[in-house]
Amino acid sequence: xxxxxxxxxxxxxxxxxxxxxxxxxxxxxxxxxxxxxxxxxxxxxxxxxxxxxxxxxxxxxxxxxxxxxxxxxxxxxxxxxxxxxxxxxxxxxxxxxxxxxxxxxxxxxxxxxxxxxxxxxxxxxxxxxxxxxxxxxxxxxxxxxxxxxxxxxxxxxxxxxxxxxxxxxxxxxxxxxxxxxxxxxxxxxxxxxxxxxxxxxxxxxxxxx
Ligand SMILES: C[S@@+](CC[C@H](N)C(=O)[O-])C[C@H]1O[C@@H](n2cnc3c(N)ncnc32)[C@H](O)[C@@H]1O
Ligand SMILES: Nc1nc2[nH]cc(C(=O)O)c2c(=O)[nH]1
Ligand code: SF4
Ligand SMILES: [Mg+2]
Numbered sequence: 144x145x146x147x148x149x150x151x152x153x154x155x156x157x158x159x160x161x162x163x164x165x166x167x168x169x170x171x172x173x174x175x176x177x178x179x180x181x182x183x184x185x186x187x188x189x190x191x192x193x194x195x196x197x198x199x200x201x202x203x204x205x206x207x208x209x210x211x212x213x214x215x216x217x218x219x220x221x222x223x224x225x226x227x228x229x230x231x232x233x234x235x236x237x238x239x240x241x242x243x244x245x246x247x248x249x250x251x252x253x254x255x256x257x258x259x260x261x262x263x264x265x266x267x268x269x270x271x272x273x274x275x276x277x278x279x280x281x282x283x284x285x286x287x288x289x290x291x292x293x294x295x296x297x298x299x300x301x302x303x304x305x306x307x308x309x310x311x312x313x314x315x316x317x318x319x320x321x322x323x324x325x326x327x328x329x330x331x332x333x334x335x336x337x338x339x340x341x342x343x344x345x346x347x348x349x350x351x352x
Contacts, residue, residue, distance in 0.1 A: 144202075144206075148206055151206070152206065152233070153234065154234060154237065155209060155233060155234030155235060155236050155237040155238060155260070156208065156209060156237055157206040157207060157208055157209065158183055158206065158207060158209055158212070158233050158238060159183060159184035159185060159201045159202075159204035159205065159206055159207075159228075159233075160181065160182070160183060160184070160204060160205065160206075160207040160212055161182045161183065161184040161195075161197070161198050161203075161204045161227070161228060162180075162182045163179070163180060163181045163182065163212060163215065163216065164179070164180050164182075164352045165177070165178075165179050165180075165219045165220055166178065166180060166346065166351050166352045167345075167346065167349070167351060168222075168224060168250075169344050169345045169346025169347070169349070169351070170267075170288065170314075170316060170342050170343075170344055170345070170346075171267055171286055171288050171312075171314050171316075171342050172265075172267075172285070172286050172312050172314070173222075173250065173265070174342070174343075174345055175345075176222060177220055177222065178220060178222040178223065178224045178250065179216040179217075179219045179220040179222070179223050179224070180223075180224045180226060180352070181212060181216055181223065181224070181225050181226070181238075182195070182198060182226050182227055182228060183198075183204075183225065183226070183227045183228045183229075183230045183232070183233060184198050184199075184200070184201040184202075184203060184204030184227065184228050185198070185199070185200075185201030185204075185227065185228045185229060185232045185233070186198055186199050186227055186228040186229040186232065186254075187199070187229075187274075188229060188254050188256050188271050188273055188274035189273050189274070190271055190273065190290075192290075192292060192318045192319075192320065194319060195227075195228070198227050198228035199228065201228070201232075209237045209238040209241060210237075210241055212238065213238055213241035213242045213245060213247075214241075214245070216242065216247070217242060217245035217246065217247050221245075221246055221247050221248060222247070222248050222250065223242055223247045223248070223249050223250065224250045224251070224252060225238075225239075225249065225250070225251045225252070225261075225263075226251070226252040227252075229253065229254055229256060229257060230251055230252070230253055231251075231253050231254075231255070231256070231257040231258065231259060231260065232257050233260075234260050234261075235251075235260045235261030235263075236260050236261055236262075238261065239261035239262040239263065240262060242262075243262050248264045248265070249261070249262065249263055249264050249265070250263075250264065250265040250266075250267065251263050251265070251266055251267065252267050252269065253266065253267070253268060253269070253280070254268075254269055254270060254271045254274055254276065255268045255269075255270060255275075255276025255277055255280040255281075255284075256271065256274035256275065256276060256277070257277070258277060259277070259279060259280055259283065263283075265285050265286070266280065266283055266284045266285055266286070267284070267285070267286040267288055268280055268281070268284035268286065268287050268288070268307070269287075269288045269289065269290065270287070270289065270299075270303045271290075272299060276306075278306075281306040281307050281308075282307075282308055284307055284308075284311050285310075285311060285312065286311065286312045286314060287303060287304060287307050287311055287312070287313050287314065288314040288315075288316055288342055289303055289314070289315055289316070290316055290317070290318050291315050291316065291317050291318060291321070291325045291328075291329055292318040292321055292325075293321070294328070297315075297328075297332055300313075300315060300339070304338075304339075312340070313338055313339045313340065314339070314340050314341070314342040315329050315332070315333065315339055315340075315341055315342065316341075316342040316343070316344065317329060317343075319344060319347065326341070326343075329341055
């Protein structure tokens with residue numbers, strides 16, 4: 144990477160884009176809604192079951208000018224989902240400012256492990272034990288989405304729910320490979336604890352990105 148590329152990355156004028164695509168939000172509170180996804184490269188949280196490990200190394204993903212990616216996204220759809228990788232590894236100020244100028248509503252999928260940046264309308268916080276969220280993001284999240292890989296994760300979910308604001312929507316989502324085992328347990332848990340809702344990765348059943 145050249146020095147000028149490094150500076151542009153630090154300022155958020157360019158970002159490593161792994162992929163960008165128009166699809167249907169498959170998970171959580173906005174399931175079923177058309178949205179343009181921007182998947183940024185780079186994550187070191189290290190979830191062993193991560194379904195997009197190809198995103199982890201930011202050097203494998205080309206730097207794109209944020210103005211350009213914003214224009215492409217907004218020309219497809221005014222609902223944008225920023226994801227990764229871990230999108231908050233980067234300075235999201237220029238990208239989200241441009242998306243806002245273009246009339247977009249901006250959602251983010253994040254572990255919350257990095258400092259917040261950007262103008263964000265909907266924060267889906269998916270906390271991870273290997274890289275807990277920064278305290279500030281709990282108060283800002285509209286949606287908490289905890290992945291259930293094993294029985295201990297129900298307790299982790301309850302602990303994380305203590306930290307968010309009252310209006311925050313609470314979702315449990317099975318780790319994909321454990322779904323046959325975990326959804327029956329999650330069904331039982333949600334019926335006993337109805338403040339929680341179940342989230343299913345519907346896009347994986349629909350065979351869409
Ligand atoms: C790939 S992550 C990218 C955004 C951010 N790094 C995060 O973890 O929130 C997007 C969403 O997919 C979830 N996820 C990742 N791998 C999964 C899997 N194997 N099964 C179920 N959900 C998964 C994450 O918890 C997160 O809610
Ligand atoms: N359709 C679809 N919905 C999603 N919701 C969150 C996703 C993500 O990887 O962040 C995702 C994804 O990869 N595809
Ligand atoms: S934080 Fe997100 S992108 Fe990073 S490893 Fe975990 S699920 Fe994958
Ligand atoms: Mg995904």
